[in-house]
Amino acid sequence: MSRRGLLAVCLLLLASCKRNPPAVADAGTDAGTTAALVGSDAGADAGALTEATGDAGPSASVKRPDDAVAEVHPLAVCDAKEGAPLDAARDYYDAGHYEEALSCAAQAAALEPDLAAAHAERGAALAALNREPEAQLAFARALAIDPGDADALLGAAHLYAVQLPSTRERDELGALYAERGLSQPSTPPELVPALALVAAMAFNDLGQADQALDRAAIVLAREPDNREAKYEKALALFELCRFREAKTAFASLLKDKERAAHAHQHLGLLLEREGQWAKAEEHFQKARALEPEDFPPPPLPSPDEFKAQVTRALADLPEDMRKDLEGVPVATEEIPSEDDLLANQPPLSPTILGLFRGPSLQEPCDGSETPCRSVALYRRNLARAVRTPEELREQIRVTLLHEIGHLRGEDDEELAARGLE
Numbered sequence: 001m002s003r004r005g006l007l008a009v010c011l012l013l014l015a016s017c018k019r020n021p022p023a024v025a026d027a028g029t030d031a032g033t034t035a036a037l038v039g040s041d042a043g044a045d046a047g048a049l050t051e052a053t054g055d056a057g058p059s060a061s062v063k064r065p066d067d068a069v070a071e072v073h074p075l076a077v078c079d080a081k082e083g084a085p086l087d088a089a090r091d092y093y094d095a096g097h098y099e100e101a102l103s104c105a106a107q108a109a110a111l112e113p114d115l116a117a118a119h120a121e122r123g124a125a126l127a128a129l130n131r132e133p134e135a136q137l138a139f140a141r142a143l144a145i146d147p148g149d150a151d152a153l154l155g156a157a158h159l160y161a162v163q164l165p166s167t168r169e170r171d172e173l174g175a176l177y178a179e180r181g182l183s184q185p186s187t188p189p190e191l192v193p194a195l196a197l198v199a200a201m202a203f204n205d206l207g208q209a210d211q212a213l214d215r216a217a218i219v220l221a222r223e224p225d226n227r228e229a230k231y232e233k234a235l236a237l238f239e240l241c242r243f244r245e246a247k248t249a250f251a252s253l254l255k256d257k258e259r260a261a262h263a264h265q266h267l268g269l270l271l272e273r274e275g276q277w278a279k280a281e282e283h284f285q286k287a288r289a290l291e292p293e294d295f296p297p298p299p300l301p302s303p304d305e306f307k308a309q310v311t312r313a314l315a316d317l318p319e320d321m322r323k324d325l326e327g328v329p330v331a332t333e334e335i336p337s338e339d340d341l342l343a344n345q346p347p348l349s350p351t352i353l354g355l356f357r358g359p360s361l362q363e364p365c366d367g368s369e370t371p372c373r374s375v376a377l378y379r380r381n382l383a384r385a386v387r388t389p390e391e392l393r394e395q396i397r398v399t400l401l402h403e404i405g406h407l408r409g410e411d412d413e414e415l416a417a418r419g420l421e
Contacts, residue, residue, distance in 0.1 A: 078104040085111065089121045093128070101125040116146035124155045127163060135159055150191050153181035157195065161202040168206065168416055175202035182218075193219045193226070200232040209239035210346050231259050234266070241338065241347040243270055261290035269350065272335065272380070298383035299392050306379045307332045313396045321404050324361060328407065330375045330400075340376075353382050354399040356406035363409075375403045 079100070080088035089104035105122035112118055123138030139159065142152035154177075161174025178199035181187050187195070196218035203212035213236035219229035234249030247270045253263040268283035287295045301309065310332055314322070340355055341348045348355070358373035359365060365372035377399060386392045402420045415421065 075103040075106060076100070078107040080104055080107075084108070086115070086118055086121060089118075089125065093121070093125060098125050098128040102129065114145055116142040116149040116152060118142075119145065120149055120152035120155055123152065123159075127155060127159050132159065132164060148180070148184045148186060150181050150184060150187040150195075153177045153184075153187075154191055154195055154198070157181065157198045157202070161198050161205070166205055168421060171202045171205045175199055175206065178202060178215075193222050193229075197226070197229055197232070200229065200236070204232055204235050204239070207239070207349060209236040209349075212236040213240065227253070227256055227259065231256075231262065234263075238266055238270070239347075239349050241341050241350060243273060246270060261287045261294060264290065265295055273338070273350070296387055298380075299386065299389045300380065300383040301389070301392070303332065303334075303379065306382075309393055309396055310377055310400075313393070313400055316397070317400065317404075321401075324404060324407060325375075327371070328373045328375060329371060330377065333376050333378055335378055335380050336376070351381050351384075353378060353385060353395065354403045356403040360409035361407060373407065375400075375407070377403075 076099070078085050078088060083091075085104045086108040089101045089108060092098070092101035092104060102122060102125035105118055105125050108115065108118035109122055119138050119142035123135045123142060126132075126135035126138055135155075136159065139152050139156040142149055143156065146152070157174045157177035159174075160170045160177065164170050178195045181195040182192065182199065196215045200212045200215035200219065203209070203215060212232055216229045216233040216236060219226050220233065223229065230249065231253060234246055234253065237243075237246035237249055247267065250263040250266045250270070253259045254267075256263070264283040265287035268280040268287065271277075271280035271283065284295070288297065310330060314325070314330060317325075336348065336350060336352055336355060340357070341350060341352075354375065354377045356373070356375050358369055358371075361373075377396065382395055382399065383392060386395050398420060402415055405415045405418070405420055410418075412421075
């Protein structure tokens with residue numbers, strides 16, 4: 001299981017959260033039910049709650065002659081057991097009955113279209129059913145009605161930062177939602193650890209380890225045994241180059257079945273930095289045995305082969321880039337040195353693929369470094385970032401383009417916006 005898939009399961013195990021972890025989505029769920037959710041919603045939420053009222057209304061028969069007729073699979077009628085539909089939706093969700101939760105949340109939203117809590121509950125049920133696009137709209141509507149609704153903020157943060165495949169934009173959006181939830185005076189105290197945990201995850205994925213460490217501390221102050229927060233803390237310590245503390249933190253996770261593979265992998269990285277290559281390889285192999293999909297054998301070329309690949313990549317660069325690199329040596333190294341990592345504040349990640357040293361071409365050299373400018377590419381980090389020799393060759397090319405971007409004066413945000421993260 002990937003780390004992100006693991007986190008999607010683990011977040012809602014928090015004792016203080018009102019929800020239990022969502023089950024695997026029903027394979028028989030049909031996206032055609034979207035139109036039956038909420039009577040007043042626009043776009044994907046259009047249509048009346050036909051299963052609750054029995055009448056689709058006049059608009060149901062209006063269509064263009066060339067429209068295809070989609071098969072409709074309406075939700076079941078909400079069985080609120082003589083209670084309020086919203087309360088029933090929450091009860092069904094907590095019991096793991098997500099289809100029933102969705103039916104009752106949809107009825108609650110149809111009865112009170114401006115009730116943010118109903119749309120938030122509908123979003124939670126849709127997310128649990130892995131109907132992410134509909135969940136996005138439901139959370140967006142809840143937050144359009146009430147930007148401070150804590151449940152909607154938590155649900156949206158978890159959806160973007162944990163459940164959906166990771167991208168910078170999704171992680172940034174997840175962090176924004178989680179941070180807004182943490183900043184709201186009206187946020188229920190029992191939701192604070194969950195919001196802080198999602199924020200920690202998002203910040204770690206964004207490379208903002210200092211903020212991730214702060215948010216993990218919020219969780220652990222309230223829930224000292226929270227294993228996911230312990231993992232996020234360990235990861236943040238590693239990224240901040242606090243290697244001794246990180247080593248202790250990851251060692252404490254070795255008996256945690258869900259996180260042992262990641263703990264072994266990071267202990268391998270830490271031992272590698274100490275020059276304990278054999279012990280590091282033992283941990284890498286244990287990580288590989290526990291999670292072969294997450295930690296496949298890296299396509300590690302020999303140092304000479306790696307240098308030759310870099311030389312070929314340099315020769316294939318456009319002429320203007322080769323000209324900019326004149327007088328700028330491009331070295332191949334095993335892993336980044338601690339001095340290079342700590343030259344920045346906050347420190348650079350130990351897993352960086354390459355590094356540009358020195359001022360950009362637009363700035364003068366100050367004589368503090370010889371040569372003034374240089375580029376390094378890291379053999380082991382690059383090999384671990386890919387799965388095949390072909391991917392390695394492409395990643396070398398992309399990393400060179402990234403470092404040339406720094407040479408030309410671009411920062412990481414500008415490079416990420418150009419797809420050169």
